[in-house]
Amino acid sequence: MSSFLLFLQGHEGRYTIYVHASREKPEHVSPLFVGRDIHSEKVTWGKISMVDAERRLLANALQDSDNQHFVLLSDSCVPLHNFDYVYDYLMETNLSFIDCFYDPGPHGNFRYSKNMLPEVRESDFRKGSQWFSVKRQHALMIVADSLYYNKFKHHCRPGMEDGRNCYADEHYLPTLFYMMDPGGIANWSVTHVDWSEGKWHPKAYRAKDVTYELLKNITVCAWFILWFLRKWLLRTLAYGME
Template identity: 25%
Template sequence: MNINESFDLVFYLNLATDQNARFSMEARLRELGVSAERFPTINGDSIRPRYVSNKETDIRWQYARYLTIRLALREARRRGARSVCFLEDDLIFHPNFKEIIKTIHLPEDWGIFCFGCDHQVAPDWIEGRIVRLRKAMFSHAFAVRGRDINRLLKFIRAASVRGADYGMDRILSETQDTIRAYGCFPNLASPPAYQPKKNGKYQGEYSNNGVQRFRVNELSDILERMATNRIDLVPGQTSLNAVKKVGFLFLTKGDLNHPEIWREYFSGYEDRVVVLSHPKYPKHVKSSVLTDTIIDQLIETRWGEVSLVRATRNLLSNALEIDDISHFILLSESCVPIQSLGTLLKRLSLDSRSRFRYGGYSRGTPIQKSRAQRIREIPERCWVFQPQWWLMDRKMALFAGLPDFTHLFEDVVASDEMYFGSVLTYQGIPLEGNVVNQPITWTWWEHDAGSPSAWTTLESSRHGRGILEDMVNSGAFFARKFPPGADIGKYGLHHES
């Protein structure tokens, strides 16, 4: 989709007294390559109380928006526009909006199309990023087809006669059984997370990342359909992420440091586990845990280089070919489990979402930011920094693992600590609501250290018992780094309680 080619008229709505918002919006539109005409917003403070039943300032501004859009629709009709698009001047666009919008195509029978909304009822997935709206609230970024302008104006007049509140969000939601309404999924545009109110500000229906804050569980099936391109999934019954088998993906130098711990960990759950490995030195693999697990697509890896991401993608690609695997866990040879496999499976049965610690660009260290700045193709707000080790459910693994963006990361040091979270966001797949922001693997970093601490014995370390307590109370399922001979096994943390 090209905004200006798809819609005859593009209006951005702006209050005459808010020149800062006008200049800011015009700058954003230039960045997106969108040409838009300013349409003046009616000032809510100028609305006389007799025109609204409630004298609250918020209601008067709500009525002002209603009047503004009604006038803009009439203007589009007067000009004979085949379609008209409305954009609020405080709109938050997805950071990769310019590229993602190119992948979207308007359905032939569309009447209303929105670029982001708050779904009151789960929509129907159509194809790609397109959903058919069933009951969705929006008025900040949407388009109306010319032939449906009169029908929408009738809804607006009827709402006025009924004495319903004049919120355009509600009016538009009521049209969706009559006018074919579609939208982007996930959202590509949203109002600010914090919106003005008479006595300060309140948190609205959207997060800072444009993700709706309520009724999110109803939307999980939509991403599953997108990930597999399958429309036949039955909502809530055939979830891709129902816990079937867990794929343990070992990215190692050679053999596991503690194969005896892993044998005990997997014991009794052999039918729930698939193990795959990518060793740097395959001849060093001797333990029964990793024998017969080595994938065919081995590549030479070097610390800090994108080759580690490519090796990880090869592991993930092989695992995704096994339909029974619902969750994927990336681990190294120095990792050991610090909770039982039964506990992991139970936790995933209660909450099947992906898990890894992540943070956006603003939370990155100076080194991380400088590395990210080397890749100009990825917008700043798309950057996500995360540990190398993660747990992903199948739908997120499909989005993260199938498209190959490694060519962008050729010259970036430690790209494995930013690749997967960043490419998900770059594709418009929100981590918020889909990833539990918690580490799955415990590590201990000394100040200014280039790598996490390795532990031969915990009791005799200068940190003493505090390290063990920190580890078991972390909530992580695994821990590292434990070299061969480390006494971590004596604590039996991996055993069933």
Template identity: 35%
Template sequence: MFLTTTSHPLAPIWELFFNQTSQHKSLYNVYVHVDPTLKHEPSFFGTFHNRIIPSSKPAYRHTPTLISAARRLLSHSLLDDPSNYMFILLSPSCIPFHSFNFTYKTLVSSTKSFIEILKNEPGWYDRWAARGSSAMLPDVPPGEFRMGSQFWTLTRAHARMVVSDVDIWAKFNKPCVRKDICYLEEYYFPTLLHMRDPQGCVSATLTHVDWSIIEHGHPRTYKPSEIGDELIQQLRSARFRYRNGGLKRNDTFLFARKFSPAGISPLMNIARNVIFNDSGFM
């Protein structure tokens, strides 16, 4: 499930990922959420053609609309295909980190969701109170508030849990008093899963991101000149920040961000021989 606005500049590498062999076509579905009020660039071709969900609506940072967009993606994909088993939220700046075969087998071997559920992170109380000092009470007391990555992988049971949630969503579906700490999409999903089924989750995101460099509230974006074999191997050597059991086949991220649109050429140059080469992981 891709959450974007008007385009998908890294679509070519995903096209390679999904079409490494014709046998893969029955093993996945693609869903795209875009802003219907904006003109879409011609990047939704091939696998992405006609995959924009009809319920797409504008989504803005610092508002609950990003949560709504993810919930719409889940709702649509749950109804679209009863065989959908794992639901992966990705951004247009994400790339796959392994071959389709490796990624698929890793995910279907798990019975748990992968979502960061972090407790007592710096500034957590201010974020809990960002909608007002009592806005989250009584359904989400301070001790139950959690934070984590916006990008997660949910089982079908947890996807259904999200779209059927009313009480917790009502607390997060409120405007923030403080916009500077209002990243609701990073709080709602971890809090909900923590409160409803923490044992069914691995407290880790499968999408690698580098927060050592922050620009305007965004993590590091890899420039075209940085993209190569060395970067891929470096990122693959990273390990989850927190774990509580989960994958048995490996302990590696399956996706990575953020990559700039200008990086598509060097990414395509190393896609087959480096990014989709799973030597040492199988």
């Protein structure tokens, strides 16, 4: 049984699942995901299609009026706390958890294009993780936005002028929330990642990396709470549950 099956077991009726899937029929191991697919056009890493996928998932989830908080996770995320702990915290908070920070370097504001003016100034351009947790009012704001979305659709993409690369999934939501409701977000994501390897993608945890000390160091944090760990390999998950 996977970690998420254990995480959700016994809490039916308190959550709904939406899976972003390709047009090809996916193969689901868990019955939790059967019939929960939201099909779409092809999604390409680094392009606006990733934001489109997020908005499509939110739009479908918003159709259920019982859904009051929305968490976007990847298939390599595992929970760090039990369901009740995560559920109670997210349902009781008045904040959304959007990673949002100013990065003056080559992987931050260097990606900004003046073509975003006058709606988006360089001083408002922000960066953050694409994985988030948002309250219902913020999910509605994301789905309803067209002004800022179109700026990022046309002026934040790989292979821009001067050889710059801009990735909308890293900048659109942080910038949108910084401009629209900076006091309504916590400025950090719901997931822990390790970027110490200095690569395009975070460290992938393997069985040999999973120790009590690792989990303790992640969950006992003096500054903020994290609910999920990314990026665990499937073989690591199986090993950890034995």
